[in-house]
Amino acid sequence: MRRPAFCLLRHFAFPSLSVHKVTRTCYPHPGVLPAPLLCYKSSIPGHSCPHRRTVSSTADRHYTQELSGPEQRLLNRLFDGLVSGQRASLAESITLVETQHSRKKELAQVLLQRVLAYSRTQESCNGGRPVAFRVGLSGPPGAGKSSFIEVVGKMLTGRGHKVAVLAVDPSSCTTGGSLLGDKTRMTELSRDMNAFIRPSPTSGTLGGVTRTTNEAIVLCEGAGYDVILVETVGVGQSEFAVADMVDMFVLLIPPAGGDELQGIKRGIIERADLVVVTKSDGDLVVPARRIQTDYTSALKLLRRRTKSWNTKVVHASSYTSEGIPEVWAKMESYRHAMLSSGELQDRRRAQQKVWMWTLIQENVLCHFQNHPKVKEALPDLEEKVTRGVVSPGLAADLLLKAFSAQ
Numbered sequence: 483m484r485r486p487a488f489c490l491l492r493h494f495a496f497p498s499l500s501v502h503k504v505t506r507t508c509y510p511h512p513g514v515l516p517a518p519l520l521c522y523k524s525s526i527p528g529h530s531c532p533h534r535r536t537v538s539s540t541a542d543r544h545y546t547q548e549l550s551g552p553e554q555r556l557l558n559r560l561f562d563g564l565v566s567g568q569r570a571s572l573a574e575s576i577t578l579v580e581t582q583h584s585r586k587k588e589l590a591q592v593l594l595q596r597v598l599a600y601s602r603t604q605e606s607c608n609g610g611r612p613v614a615f616r617v618g619l620s621g622p623p624g625a626g627k628s629s630f631i632e633v634v635g636k637m638l639t640g641r642g643h644k645v646a647v648l649a650v651d652p653s654s655c656t657t658g659g660s661l662l663g664d665k666t667r668m669t670e671l672s673r674d675m676n677a678f679i680r681p682s683p684t685s686g687t688l689g690g691v692t693r694t695t696n697e698a699i700v701l702c703e704g705a706g707y708d709v710i711l712v713e714t715v716g717v718g719q720s721e722f723a724v725a726d727m728v729d730m731f732v733l734l735i736p737p738a739g740g741d742e743l744q745g746i747k748r749g750i751i752e753r754a755d756l757v758v759v760t761k762s763d764g765d766l767v768v769p770a771r772r773i774q775t776d777y778t779s780a781l782k783l784l785r786r787r788t789k790s791w792n793t794k795v796v797h798a799s800s801y802t803s804e805g806i807p808e809v810w811a812k813m814e815s816y817r818h819a820m821l822s823s824g825e826l827q828d829r830r831r832a833q834q835k836v837w838m839w840t841l842i843q844e845n846v847l848c849h850f851q852n853h854p855k856v857k858e859a860l861p862d863l864e865e866k867v868t869r870g871v872v873s874p875g876l877a878a879d880l881l882l883k884a885f886s887a888q
């Protein structure tokens with residue numbers, strides 16, 4: 483039987499740790515595995531939830547099987563290539579985390595664990611401060627996001643930064659379409675050797691896409707990219723998901739009125755650390771300034787999100803580059819203020835928890851939907867709910883009972 487990812491971790495990410503060391507040093511009660519591990523084990527065919535006293539020996543058996551030779555070689559090759567900054571290794575590693583193949587998914591977790599350990603070392607060398615700056619960029623379709631990223635990206639690589647751009651496209655989850663991926667975008671930046679551009683996978687759920695985006699961020703950082711720009715369109719819930727994975731969330735707004743701005747959800751403005759009014763050139767300068775004033779006044783009414791930073795509203799043009807260096811200067815001031823106060827580090831810690839819970843929700847729902855008893859009862863109950871014969875509450879109760887029955 484294949485080992486689950488956490489069983490492989492000891493051999494790859496922590497080769498010097500014994501099982502006993504893992505259980506004794508990482509958890510408060512020696513010999514007691516954390517709850518998720520117990521539950522995971524109990525879901526493996528042939529294994530019931532282990533007893534407290536027998537955990538160590540059960541764990542021993544689980545941890546004995548190692549990665550196969552080719553798997554070990556693949557992971558070593560990817561890790562070595564990644565940390566030495568090879569784009570091909572980064573691209574292949576991201577493909578591995580995007581995979582739907584169950585064994586490869588486990589291998590991806592092993593690789594990620596090792597990259598995370600590597601990044602932690604880098605962070606300690608940096609005085610405990612994160613090395614890379616993660617910036618989320620969102621805005622309605624046509625706001626000028628890709629033009630903005632192209633100009634900012636080129637400016638940053640020109641200043642010696644390594645820039646990764648990850649595009650999260652919620653439309654790909656529901657329709658299979660792609661708002662961000664179909665057209666040729668950021669043509670100059672994509673030819674820049676110090677930039678790496680990657681669209682999100684074109685299938686799966688939003689939860690799945692956000693998981694792989696989080697993991698892709700970790701991989702990009704491991705590959706030495708110090709500015710990570712995560713782009714998303716203002717559709718669905720993807721902006722909120724992106725706001726939960728970055729150090730700074732930037733909202734891009736076009737200098738247009740009424741209808742075009744309707745697409746911007748109120749909640750997302752509250753999440754913004756910086757608002758950039760785009761296309762501030764030619765005839766659009768006047769409306770851009772007006773929108774800047776409107777948003778500045780509106781933001782005054784909102785509660786401050788952090789102690790060390792007040793959300794600012796700026797304007798810029800990707801055509802003329804006017805205001806672009808100033809926008810980046812604002813981003814750097816934000817980062818400096820947040821790092822100095824420790825809020826950025828706190829935000830990252832909180833995000834780790836959000837990320838974990840997103841994964842749990844995604845997986846639990848998947849288990850639920852694939853449970854044989856749920857699958858059996860679902861079509862009939864769904865049909866009865868739509869006809870109004872059974873209430874949604876009762877149907878949910880019945881399905882949950884079917885799920886939890888042994």
Ligand SMILES: Nc1nc2c(ncn2[C@@H]2O[C@H](COP(=O)(O)OP(=O)(O)OP(=O)(O)O)[C@@H](O)[C@H]2O)c(=O)[nH]1
Nearest residue numbers: 622623624625626627628629715761762799800801
């Ligand atoms: N005048 C002016 N037009 C701009 C500027 N930036 C972008 N545009 C135009 O606005 C349109 C949309 O720009 P994009 O950069 O593709 O916008 P986007 O937000 O990435 O669009 P989606 O990919 O559809 O979400 C294009 O026609 C651009 O040429 C700018 O600074 N000034």
